[in-house]
Amino acid sequence: MPEQNLEARILELTHRLNYLNYQYYQNSVSEVSDYEFDQMLVELQKLEEQHPEYRSDNSPTQRVGGTITKSFPTVRHKYPMLSLSNTYSEDEVREFDNRVRKVTGDHVEYICEIKFDGVAMSLTYTNGALTAGVTRGDGTRGDDITPNVRTIRTIPLHLHGDDVPAEVEVRGEVFMPFHVFEELNKEREEIGEALMANPRNATSGTLKLQDSKGVARRRLSMYAYALLSTPTLFQSHSESLEALQRWGLNVSPTWRKCTTIEEVMDFIHEWETKRFELPIATDGIVVKVNSYAQQDELGYTAKSPRWAMAYKYKAMEAVTDLLGIEYNVGRTGAVTPVALMKPVLLAGTTVKRASLHNANEIERLGLMLGDKVVVEKGGEIIPKVTAVKTEFRTDNAAPIVYPTVCPACNTPLVRSEGEANHYCPNEKGCPPQVKGKLEHFISRKAMNIMSLGEGKIELLAEQGLVTSPDHLYDLTYDTLFGLKKTFVNEETGKSRIVTFQKTTVENILKALENSKEAPFDRVLFALGIRFVGNTVAQKLAQHFRNIDALRAATEEELISVPEIGGRIAASVREYFQDLANVHVVERLRTHGLQLDLGELAVVEPTSDKLAGLTFVVSGVFSGYSREELQDTIVAHGGKIVSSISKKLSYLVAGDKMGPSKLEKATTMGVKIISEEEFNQMLD
Numbered sequence: 001m002p003e004q005n006l007e008a009r010i011l012e013l014t015h016r017l018n019y020l021n022y023q024y025y026q027n028s029v030s031e032v033s034d035y036e037f038d039q040m041l042v043e044l045q046k047l048e049e050q051h052p053e054y055r056s057d058n059s060p061t062q063r064v065g066g067t068i069t070k071s072f073p074t075v076r077h078k079y080p081m082l083s084l085s086n087t088y089s090e091d092e093v094r095e096f097d098n099r100v101r102k103v104t105g106d107h108v109e110y111i112c113e114i115k116f117d118g119v120a121m122s123l124t125y126t127n128g129a130l131t132a133g134v135t136r137g138d139g140t141r142g143d144d145i146t147p148n149v150r151t152i153r154t155i156p157l158h159l160h161g162d163d164v165p166a167e168v169e170v171r172g173e174v175f176m177p178f179h180v181f182e183e184l185n186k187e188r189e190e191i192g193e194a195l196m197a198n199p200r201n202a203t204s205g206t207l208k209l210q211d212s213k214g215v216a217r218r219r220l221s222m223y224a225y226a227l228l229s230t231p232t233l234f235q236s237h238s239e240s241l242e243a244l245q246r247w248g249l250n251v252s253p254t255w256r257k258c259t260t261i262e263e264v265m266d267f268i269h270e271w272e273t274k275r276f277e278l279p280i281a282t283d284g285i286v287v288k289v290n291s292y293a294q295q296d297e298l299g300y301t302a303k304s305p306r307w308a309m310a311y312k313y314k315a316m317e318a319v320t321d322l323l324g325i326e327y328n329v330g331r332t333g334a335v336t337p338v339a340l341m342k343p344v345l346l347a348g349t350t351v352k353r354a355s356l357h358n359a360n361e362i363e364r365l366g367l368m369l370g371d372k373v374v375v376e377k378g379g380e381i382i383p384k385v386t387a388v389k390t391e392f393r394t395d396n397a398a399p400i401v402y403p404t405v406c407p408a409c410n411t412p413l414v415r416s417e418g419e420a421n422h423y424c425p426n427e428k429g430c431p432p433q434v435k436g437k438l439e440h441f442i443s444r445k446a447m448n449i450m451s452l453g454e455g456k457i458e459l460l461a462e463q464g465l466v467t468s469p470d471h472l473y474d475l476t477y478d479t480l481f482g483l484k485k486t487f488v489n490e491e492t493g494k495s496r497i498v499t500f501q502k503t504t505v506e507n508i509l510k511a512l513e514n515s516k517e518a519p520f521d522r523v524l525f526a527l528g529i530r531f532v533g534n535t536v537a538q539k540l541a542q543h544f545r546n547i548d549a550l551r552a553a554t555e556e557e558l559i560s561v562p563e564i565g566g567r568i569a570a571s572v573r574e575y576f577q578d579l580a581n582v583h584v585v586e587r588l589r590t591h592g593l594q595l596d597l598g599e600l601a602v603v604e605p606t607s608d609k610l611a612g613l614t615f616v617v618s619g620v621f622s623g624y625s626r627e628e629l630q631d632t633i634v635a636h637g638g639k640i641v642s643s644i645s646k647k648l649s650y651l652v653a654g655d656k657m658g659p660s661k662l663e664k665a666t667t668m669g670v671k672i673i674s675e676e677e678f679n680q681m682l683d
């Protein structure tokens, strides 16, 4: 390559990789596969080695790719948090072994570990107590997210044992197990939210939440894999792992001591497929020199230790034919395209369907019917189409014409501004939507009428006996008894008969009767209002107390409820503006379902100390949750209003209050009081 082009190429790769790093760490987006990224990095590294004079100061070969955010306090790491040099080639693992032996001589032990695909975490324990949890950030400084880290159940708040030192740093990988990830995405899909791409993105997004209660709900976990302290406590990494385990940290039992490179290779081969049996995402293995003395001898490069190496597995891929596209309609009316492929064996299972998410994805891939496509399985249950082999495209390839009408009911599809999915607007008459909404209504977290599961509700919907939730409560023994349907599984050809016998019918009627005791927030969730998931339903129920108040609430009032945004507010308004929905709600009321929180929860005034005063509550408080504080104000005769105006009596300001509210209150001359000052008003 001529000099000039060489310099240009180095510059181009530097820019491109820095951009991809930014997208990956800041926005949790992978625009290219890890493999492609790593190939470009290798190319840059080679060019820079030949021409160090062209290497720029901000080269991605010289520094860790992450960033720090402004939303958390920044902390300087006591020991820098580095990356790992990586390879996809076994030969390079052997070369690593040669390099090591040149320095250490022949007596070397390796520890092989699984490389878990999550987010790196640094924990500090002072006198045995967890005092800090910090992200890797740019390697030198990270985000202090201690309150979030404290909610992770596999991270002990206290270490136990006689030999726990006064101060110690523990490194580990925080991750989201597959089943939690799938559940979370299912919930998001149900309430019409965009899906998360993979468990690693979900983990990094979760750790950056401002509300640690939200973090706790996501059920993250952590595997510890390193121990740092001054002076060093042990002679080797394996002793450290054993100590971590003893002190109560979660150490994956998969690590192994190897004394020859052949044993390392065996470990690599063994886990290549076995890793898919693990309930967590993994992307390779890590080989580490065991002895700390030898680690010191080997030292570090600018961005990684010379005593360790990651061997990464290439994603499991296969090439097959795209035969067609099926369009599925979900409960919320969202249309999801699914690729139908010629069956192909991939990581031990036969794959013939893969999700394509939405029309944008089809466009991004440039898919045509009849194409040869690359399917990839990353460990998640659902495989994905990652690329088109355009070089094999024939004249028979046909463009994909995205449907303009609903495949289930022929209603013209709509696509709102800024939304990736097309929707079928025929909520009440589109069979998969009707069925999906009923299935949601009876589901465990909603009304929990599981005796209607496994195809029974489908049968009732198809026969027109139940097309909206209120119809369920009209069902009688006589209508149900004797109903029957045979379901045939298209994939296996096996058939299954669903019948309504005496006990079944009795169980269904009993479960329906019991469901009338389900609290208001469950009923609200069960109604299936778009974007109103479990937690949102709880928040709305607590705030408005009953369905009539919720129905009467303006968009502004809805938005004033903590954590309720404009999108949810609009969706709730839209729901109640539809008279058919109001009718369903009224019929549910007639049948005796719980549409308010009941007597107990209504706050009776306990004093009139705050009578005639109006309050806006904002921020986070130490002695109350926001709802509790609002309840207290009401209990003492005060009134909660949604927005700041000149007439407002007090703004009760907690921690982390939004700067715009503060500014508004200041300019309007509203009296701003702290939690303590508020408490004094009640004394």
Ligand SMILES: NC(=O)c1ccc[n+]([C@@H]2O[C@H](COP(=O)([O-])OP(=O)(O)OC[C@H]3O[C@@H](n4cnc5c(N)ncnc54)[C@H](O)[C@@H]3O)[C@@H](O)[C@H]2O)c1
Pocket: 020, 021, 024, 025, 029, 030, 031, 032, 033, 034, 035, 037, 038, 064, 065, 082, 083, 084, 086, 113, 114, 115, 116, 117, 118, 119, 120, 121, 136, 172, 173, 225, 286, 310
């Ligand atoms: N696709 C993209 O656009 C894109 C962009 C940027 C980075 N990336 C990927 O990310 C990589 C760079 O990320 P990185 O610097 O975090 O490197 P890395 O993820 O390859 O390796 C280092 C990390 O591995 C983790 N790890 C897991 N198990 C471990 C164990 N047992 N012992 C030690 N560490 C363990 C730690 O969190 C550590 O920080 C790139 O090589 C690339 O594959 C991809």
Ligand SMILES: [Zn+2]
Pocket: 329, 406, 407, 408, 409, 410, 411, 424, 425, 426, 430, 431
């Ligand atoms: Zn439809």
